[in-house]
Amino acid sequence: MSKPLPFVELPLDWDEGNLSHAQGHGVSRDEIEQVVRNMPEVRQSRTRDGEPILDHYLLTGVTDAGRRVTVVILYPITKSVTGAHTN
Numbered sequence: 028m029s030k031p032l033p034f035v036e037l038p039l040d041w042d043e044g045n046l047s048h049a050q051g052h053g054v055s056r057d058e059i060e061q062v063v064r065n066m067p068e069v070r071q072s073r074t075r076d077g078e079p080i081l082d083h084y085l086l087t088g089v090t091d092a093g094r095r096v097t098v099v100i101l102y103p104i105t106k107s108v109t110g111a112h113t114n
Contacts (some may be wrong), residue, residue: 032069033084033102039063052094053084062096072099
């Protein structure tokens with residue numbers, strides 16, 4: 028039986044590492060928070076072999092400007108953003 032998907036709320040927990048990672052992909056903190064606020068699709072992260080990654084989730088949604096972004100979060104242990112990618 029799988030765990031229920033998390034309900035992600037703002038504010039997210041940020042640190043310099045995850046903010047730099049997101050910015051390296053051209054995604055701002057504001058854009059990530061917009062994706063969370065705009066009701067993204069939430070899925071369990073998986074390895075290349077299809078195995079679930081414990082407490083890692085993918086949030087795929089759009090910014091207020093309509094940019095499609097996927098955000099990787101850790102939940103519930105840290106509730107930190109680990110990265111973001113444009114689609």
